[in-house]
Amino acid sequence: CGVFGVVGAGEAAPLVALGLHALQHRGQEAGGIVVHDPQAGFNSVRRFGYVRDTFTSQDVMDRLPGGVGIGHVRYSTTGSKGQTAIRDVQPFFGEFAMGGAAVAHNGNITNADALRKDLIGRGSIFQSSSDSECIIHLMARSMGPNIPERMKDALRRVEGAFSIVAMTRTKLIGCRDPLGVRPLVLGRIGDGYALASETCALDIIGAEFLREIEPGEMVVITEAGEIASHRPFEQRRPRFCIFEHVYFSRPDSILGGRSVYETREAIGKELAKEAPVEADLVCPVPDSGTPAAIGYSLQSGIPYGMGIIRNQYVGRTFIEPTEQIRNMGVRLKLNVNRALIRGKRVVLVDDSVVRGTTSRKIKEMILDAGAEEVHFRIASPPTAWPCFYGVDTPQREKLLAATMSADEMREHLGVDSLKFITLDGLYRAVGEARGRDPNAPQYCDACFSGAYPVAPSDQIAKGFEV
Ligand code: 5GP
Ligand code: SF4
Ligand code: MG
Known part of the structure; x- marks a missing residue:
């Protein structure tokens, strides 16, 4: 999937739509945008199909006012496979203490079945069949003093791969799992900031590529353009997905300081x-x-x-x-x-x-x-x-x-x-x-080697043998 978010650069929705269009190769089934405006509150549109067909009309843009926005293009890896249901289309939005939040997730949560079962047992009401929805419920249940703290709480319980772009009423949040399996980059546009799965989505809106969000890092960006970096997880050796270099990313993107095309x-x-x-x-x-x-x-x-x-x-x-x-x-x-x-x-x-x-x-x-x-x-x-x-x-x-x-x-x-x-x-x-270090591989290469850097615990529970 592809994720994108922007804050502090004027109307968010048109920029999010452009960003998603540049990330279309990461997911072509459906897309969604959530924005927040002080008068209109949170608004969202989720649609099947290509961004160019679904998020270009004035009518849709009129329904998405506000200066903070995030979006997602979907390619189903979990949830309703085959025929994605509209309820599985991200970003997910939830209203809870402190105004609520919206979350767009790229990756896959490997303990989502266990988390979902536990959350449902405690009274959570799930709207979708997507693994990503757990994050919102974990945030709603956290006792953290603010939304970024609640998100840290939530993500400490989540296993697997996640590059997340989230938003509150006034802030944009980006976070990568401790191994940094999926990409996420930070860019500057005017006085504001943008977060995107790949640099090609910064190019399209004319944002300047600043840096990658680091594995295990969370950034919280305010409307005023203040940016704070947090380290919610125990530090681990990164294991970026080597297949992003081979296939998944666009050749005009920069990954780990290298042009994907040149790689x-x-x-x-x-x-x-x-x-x-x-x-x-x-x-x-x-x-x-x-x-x-x-x-x-x-x-x-x-x-x-x-x-x-x-x-x-x-x-x-x-x-x-x-x-x-x-x-x-x-x-x-x-x-x-x-x-x-x-x-x-x-x-x-x-x-x-x-x-x-x-x-x-x-x-x-x-x-x-x-x-x-x-x-x-x-x-x-x-x-x-x-x-x-x-x-x-x-x-x-x-x-x-x-x-x-x-x-x-x-x-x-x-x-x-x-x-x-x-x-x-x-x-x-x-x-x-020097090639691959067999004792401590520098990348995730599990689909080629069978060496899974995070045990796929839901799958193992279903009988998968690693
Ligand atoms: P096959 O026909 O062997 O099942 O799939 C190979 C083709 O699908 C390749 O041409 C490649 O471009 C594309 N492809 C291979 N692996 C993946 C993958 O994991 N994800 C996606 N999205 N496409 C893939
Ligand atoms: Fe998945 Fe293979 Fe990438 Fe690891 S290297 S994240 S197994 S595609
Ligand atoms: Mg091909």
């Missing part, structure tokens, strides 16, 4: 060193494979070409919640550029193989178009474990790499060769010159 290009170069092949054309699976393919081409000297053309009017297929739509999605979205492919030995570069649906279809399309050979090069290691921290990977059984060896996968996909970047190669590409 992806470096991944492609690393891949070309680790898994060279004789071929005539390096071709990305657009858009997610493009920077890595450019890197592979630069390193190998094999010409780069757009052998697959993407229909720009279709969103991210993986994010489509049902398998059926995803299956259709490949053809709706991608088509082979026959003139370029015919008679060539083609290296296809994609970011990841999850279920293998995309790769299989693309291989067929490429062979139909008359390619001589097809070699897959993948910019991440085999995805063998589900993510429980906010990326919607399927159950373990559905992951190709969970049930097949590399050779079986090659066979299954029907390609001449299939190579994945190694975990160490990926670490080198994101700037860890």
Whole structure:
């Protein structure tokens, strides 16, 4: 998901809508905005669909007056999967002591089932099936003297991944979990501040990127532009999601001081060193494979070409919640550029193989178009474990790499060769010159390694074996 918030920069809602539009790649199912105005109080609009279609009319903006606002774009990882209910669309708002608060959450709470059961047992009334709603109830029950203190109380009981943008009537709050699994950045706009999942959302409103919110940090920003930093949690070694670098973030964003585009290009170069092949054309699976393919081409000297053309009017297929739509999605979205492919030995570069649906279809399309050979090069290691921290990977059984060896996968996909970047190669590409430290990995890489930095306790209770 994507989160955004702004305070002290004039009317909040139009800026929040722009920010969410820039974060649309992080969630395409639905979006929501909450604002506060001294006269009109809290107001919210939640809608299914793209921000550009749902939050651009004057009518909607008129219903969202106020100088403090937050927003969320949703991609369902928990709650009603498949068909998101409007009640699961964030931000969540609750009125309680001291005026109440609204919360937008990116990530996933790994002990949400246990928390929900406990809260319901004590009389909380849940409105949604989302893990994120726990935060509001925990805040309402806290005895803390003000809302930021109550939020600290709440978040100390929450396990898992959270980058949160929240607001009170007059303040904007941002917080990252102690491991800093999901991104969150701070920007300055005029006399005010903005918080966003990624820097590309600061760019769109003309805000200056100041810094990342640090893992385990909470910032509280007033309308007057005062900003206070808190450390509500015990300090731990950060474990940022390495897959943000590979796929999730937009290539024009800056993560950990590095351009995502440059990192992806470096991944492609690393891949070309680790898994060279004789071929005539390096071709990305657009858009997610493009920077890595450019890197592979630069390193190998094999010409780069757009052998697959993407229909720009279709969103991210993986994010489509049902398998059926995803299956259709490949053809709706991608088509082979026959003139370029015919008679060539083609290296296809994609970011990841999850279920293998995309790769299989693309291989067929490429062979139909008359390619001589097809070699897959993948910019991440085999995805063998589900993510429980906010990326919607399927159950373990559905992951190709969970049930097949590399050779079986090659066979299954029907390609001449299939190579994945190694975990160490990926670490080198994101700037860890010595690769992965096996005793204390510098990133979360659980979907590749099975090393979960936070025990997924709800899943374990349901029988998941780590
Ligand atoms: P597959 O077809 O193998 O299931 O999925 C692979 C494709 O989905 C890749 O082209 C990649 O761009 C996209 N993708 C892979 N992993 C993820 C993920 O965890 N989240 C999202 N949103 N997309 C993914
Ligand atoms: Fe990121 Fe994978 Fe860790 Fe999930 S499991 S947070 S996708 S690295
Ligand atoms: Mg893709």
